[in-house]
Amino acid sequence: TRLCIITNDIRVNFCKEPERINAADGEIIKVWWLTSLWSNIYWDFIPVLLTENMLPTTRESFIRFKKSLFIPQKRDSNTHIALSAIHRYPQNTLLIIEIAKVCFFRKMFHVANMMISTLLASNFHHVVARSMRMHIFLNLALEQQEFSVAKVYFQQSINEGLFMTNHCLIEDEEPWCEFGLVYLGVAFRILTINRKKEDGFKDTEYVNYNNFINQLKKAEKCFQQGLTFSPTGLGNRSGFWVVHTQTLIELFKTNENFFHKDQPLRDLKDIYAQNAVKYYKFSGWFDELFDFDFFIERAKSSIEIYENSVLLKSYIPNMKFAFATMQFDFNPFLTTGDIKQILSWLYEANKNAKDLIEYKLGIYSFLNCFVQIQSPDEFISYVDKTINLIKKLLKEDLLKEDDNLIDKKKLKGVKFLLLYIEERVKPGILV
Structure with missing residues (x-):
C-alpha cells in the first residue's frame, strides 16, 4: 500500500519505521501509518470549516475571534466553534492543520501561526506544520512596507526551513520545494527594492547584486534537493523550479542591468526553453531521436497525474496557470494549437479562481514568480492581462490552423514567469 501511495503521487507522510502486525491468518505484515497529509497544498478544505459558525468570514467576527484567541480573559462566550475544538482536542493534529489552513488562505497569518503553535507544542517535528509556519512568515515578510521588518520575517522563515x-x-x-520558494521570495524582494528604489534601497549590505544571486543559488539548491527526494529522481514541482531558477541566474548574470535598471525583463535568447530542453532530456522526455510526439504524450501524462493529485480549491487556479506557463515559457516550439491550449488553461484558472470568492479564500499563487496567497480578484486581473497580451501578440496566428508553427520572435522575449515579478500582492486579510 505504501508503494502504491508513493508511486501514484498521493501526498502524505509516513512513520519512520513500520510496525509488525500479526494478521488473523498468522501472517506477519508491516504496517506504515500516516503521520500527516500535505493538506496545506494538496488536500481540499473541510467544507464545514468554511462557515461563519466555525471560523470568521467577516471583519467584525475576525476581530472578536482574534481577541478570544490571543486574550483568553476576554474570550467571547459565543466564539467560533473551531477555537473551542482546538482547546478541547489539542492533540488532534489533523484538525489543527485544517483549521490553520483556512486561516492561512484567508490571510489571517498571525492567527494561523497561533494554531500551528498549539500543534508544535505536542509534535515538535511535524513537517507540514513547520512548512506552513515557514510560509506564514514568508507571506508576512512580503507584505511589509518597511524592509527592516520584512528582514525579520524573512530570517524567521529561513530558520523554520533550516529546522525542517x-x-x-x-x-x-x-519540504524542499517549499523552502526553495522562501529563498526565491527573498531574492525578488531584493530585486524589486533595488530596481524601484523602495524602502531598504540604502541597505547595501543586504540589497545588492551578489546577495540577490546568492539567494537564487540557495533556492536552486533546495529545488535540486527536491529532485533527489522525489521517488523518480525527476520531481514534479521541483523540476519546474529548477529550470526557473537556473534560467534566472543565467539571465541576470548575462545582463546585470536587469538588476540595476527598471526595465522590462525579457528572455530574448529563449533561455527558458533551452534549459527546459536540458531538463526534458535528463528526465527522458526527449531522447536522442528528439521524438516530439513522445514528448507531448509524456507531458500530457504528467499533467494528468499531477492534476489528479491536487484537490485543494486554493491551489487549482495556480496549477492551471502553471500548466500554461510551462507550455508558453518552456516549450522550444509553439504552435497555434499550443496557444489555444494555453488560453484554455488560463480561462479555467480564472473560472476556478472565481469559485473561491464566496468562501473568502485566497489562491496559492506564483504569478509574481514566487508563492504568495493572493485574492481571487487580484489573481483574475493578472490572468486577464496575460490573456489580452497573448491575443495582442499572436492575433494573426490564432486565426490559423492548429499545426501552424509560431515565430517566437513575435513574442519579443515575453515569458509568463517574468511578467509580474515586481508586482506586490495587496496586503490584508480576505474577510
Missing part, C-alpha cells in the same frame, strides 16, 4: 530540513523526517520533494 535538518531535523524533520523528509520523504518527498515538498
Whole structure:
C-alpha cells in the first residue's frame, strides 16, 4: 500500500519505521501509518470549516475571534466553534492543520501561526506544520512596507526551513520545494527594492547584486534537493523550479542591468526553453531521436497525474496557470494549437479562481514568480492581462490552423514567469 501511495503521487507522510502486525491468518505484515497529509497544498478544505459558525468570514467576527484567541480573559462566550475544538482536542493534529489552513488562505497569518503553535507544542517535528509556519512568515515578510521588518520575517522563515530540513523526517520533494520558494521570495524582494528604489534601497549590505544571486543559488539548491527526494529522481514541482531558477541566474548574470535598471525583463535568447530542453532530456522526455510526439504524450501524462493529485480549491487556479506557463515559457516550439491550449488553461484558472470568492479564500499563487496567497480578484486581473497580451501578440496566428508553427520572435522575449515579478500582492486579510 505504501508503494502504491508513493508511486501514484498521493501526498502524505509516513512513520519512520513500520510496525509488525500479526494478521488473523498468522501472517506477519508491516504496517506504515500516516503521520500527516500535505493538506496545506494538496488536500481540499473541510467544507464545514468554511462557515461563519466555525471560523470568521467577516471583519467584525475576525476581530472578536482574534481577541478570544490571543486574550483568553476576554474570550467571547459565543466564539467560533473551531477555537473551542482546538482547546478541547489539542492533540488532534489533523484538525489543527485544517483549521490553520483556512486561516492561512484567508490571510489571517498571525492567527494561523497561533494554531500551528498549539500543534508544535505536542509534535515538535511535524513537517507540514513547520512548512506552513515557514510560509506564514514568508507571506508576512512580503507584505511589509518597511524592509527592516520584512528582514525579520524573512530570517524567521529561513530558520523554520533550516529546522525542517535538518531535523524533520523528509520523504518527498515538498519540504524542499517549499523552502526553495522562501529563498526565491527573498531574492525578488531584493530585486524589486533595488530596481524601484523602495524602502531598504540604502541597505547595501543586504540589497545588492551578489546577495540577490546568492539567494537564487540557495533556492536552486533546495529545488535540486527536491529532485533527489522525489521517488523518480525527476520531481514534479521541483523540476519546474529548477529550470526557473537556473534560467534566472543565467539571465541576470548575462545582463546585470536587469538588476540595476527598471526595465522590462525579457528572455530574448529563449533561455527558458533551452534549459527546459536540458531538463526534458535528463528526465527522458526527449531522447536522442528528439521524438516530439513522445514528448507531448509524456507531458500530457504528467499533467494528468499531477492534476489528479491536487484537490485543494486554493491551489487549482495556480496549477492551471502553471500548466500554461510551462507550455508558453518552456516549450522550444509553439504552435497555434499550443496557444489555444494555453488560453484554455488560463480561462479555467480564472473560472476556478472565481469559485473561491464566496468562501473568502485566497489562491496559492506564483504569478509574481514566487508563492504568495493572493485574492481571487487580484489573481483574475493578472490572468486577464496575460490573456489580452497573448491575443495582442499572436492575433494573426490564432486565426490559423492548429499545426501552424509560431515565430517566437513575435513574442519579443515575453515569458509568463517574468511578467509580474515586481508586482506586490495587496496586503490584508480576505474577510
